[in-house]
Amino acid sequence: MKILFLILFCILINFQIQGCSKQSLSNNFSENINLKHNGEFNPMKIDSIKYNELTEEEKRVIINKGTEMPFTGELNNNKSEGTYICKRCNAPLYSSKDKFDSGCGWPSFDDEIEGAVKRIPDKDGMRIEILCNNCDGHLGHVFEGERFTEKNTRHCVNSISMKFIPTGETLPKVISNKMESSGSNYQKAIFASGCFWGTEYFLQKSKGVISTTVGYIGGWKENPTYEEVCTGKTGHAEAVEVIFDPSVTSFEELAKLYFETHDPTQVNRQGPDIGEQYRSEVFYLDDSQKEITEKLIKILESKGLKVATKLTKADKFWNAENYHQDYYQNNGKSPYCHVYKKKFD
Incomplete structure (x- = not known):
């Protein structure tokens, strides 16, 4: 009986330690970036898009x-x-x-x-x-x-x-899977920092982010599958496409968060995930995004970091399979290879 009591006591202590550890990480993250809805995920996701009515x-x-x-x-x-x-x-x-x-x-x-x-x-x-x-x-x-x-x-x-x-009839307007709309001023950013589950986890919680989509970019093969990208032979990086409201946040703020939630010194890997598809890379859409990223990299290098992050002009972004989207949100888990660590003053 004493042995059983001791085992139960140890289990209870272990849960308390884990709970304290997770709360500490959450508080640190919440204090240093602008979260929306008290840290909850953005409810305005692509699930709310008004697709055609179906029988x-x-x-x-x-x-x-x-x-x-x-x-x-x-x-x-x-x-x-x-x-x-x-x-x-x-x-x-x-x-x-x-x-x-x-x-x-x-x-x-x-x-x-x-x-x-x-x-x-x-x-x-x-x-x-x-x-x-x-x-x-x-x-x-x-x-x-x-x-x-x-x-x-x-x-x-x-x-x-x-x-x-x-033929001859006008094709109806495509209902986009992004939260962009005609006349809106939403902007886009594309970041790669290892497993796209973890990259998306932090970005989609940031204030001003309208939607996030995980996918593949930077490779030679059209419409790649996850299995193909995992071979490391398609040239793609796992990445996250972010749609954000520039009246609430900015590319620079999101880029800072990007650098603060992964290790930009690692080459073709992030934590236990190893391979070219897990590289650190920013895919810029205009010269402004390029210049901002270059500025942030110089700041990190001035702090002694040997930044391996690549900077590449964005090309075709291929959406990943549906089961990869909002992975941690849907499964109630936290990233295993992405951790928030403040790097900018």
């Missing part, structure tokens, strides 16, 4: 990743010329010139409009799911090696996931 059956397929019965979709036998767009967000997905009859019972395409479709391996690893790259709506699956066409690729798409716009 219950459309929701079952597009949002809940269901499958419509074969040979039942109204677009399966469509042979008209035009563009197939996402029913949820209006993003153009496929051209009629790439559609062919595979006999499978669902619309088939051997190519997509560039950058329109995202690929994610199914959990069982047997098939590759395809999603709208703008809103993550489920489309179907993609198969290769079947020799139906010269491109040797078949996008097997649920008819219910798409809407057809005939």
Whole structure:
């Protein structure tokens, strides 16, 4: 009985120590940057975007990743010329010139409009799911090696996931997955500092940040998957695209937070995560962002830090898979390789 009591006592002490440690880190972070909503995550996330209204059956397929019965979709036998767009967000997905009859019972395409479709391996690893790259709506699956066409690729798409716009008709405006709106003065910044989960964790809690999106940038391969980036052979960095309100915060404030929440002296790694994809890099969108970052790097170097952070003109940013977005917020965890440490006066 005494032994059991001793074990329970030790467990209780351990929880108290951990709780104090986490509270101390939180307080230190809160005291040194402008948090919003008392440190809570920004409630104005992309979940609040007003996408097109869907029927219950459309929701079952597009949002809940269901499958419509074969040979039942109204677009399966469509042979008209035009563009197939996402029913949820209006993003153009496929051209009629790439559609062919595979006999499978669902619309088939051997190519997509560039950058329109995202690929994610199914959990069982047997098939590759395809999603709208703008809103993550489920489309179907993609198969290769079947020799139906010269491109040797078949996008097997649920008819219910798409809407057809005939040639000559105006395509509807795409409902963006960013919080930007026409006439707004929101600005964008892109930071890479190791695992994008941790980079996003601190940036999305900063006052003035409207939305954050984790993804890949700086590589040669188009529309890369997480598995491909993890090989270290695509050239991409895991990064976070930040949309912020310049009337509330500034690029310089966000860049300071970026430098203060990772170790910018590490080369191609951050903590236990090792690889080129985990490099420290700022992808600037204009000369002002470049000059501000250069100024902050000089300040850190004057303090004795050998800064390894790269500074690169931003190119195409590819959104990461949906399960990577808001990772720590959704899982109730804290970063394991990003810690706040004040570096600027």
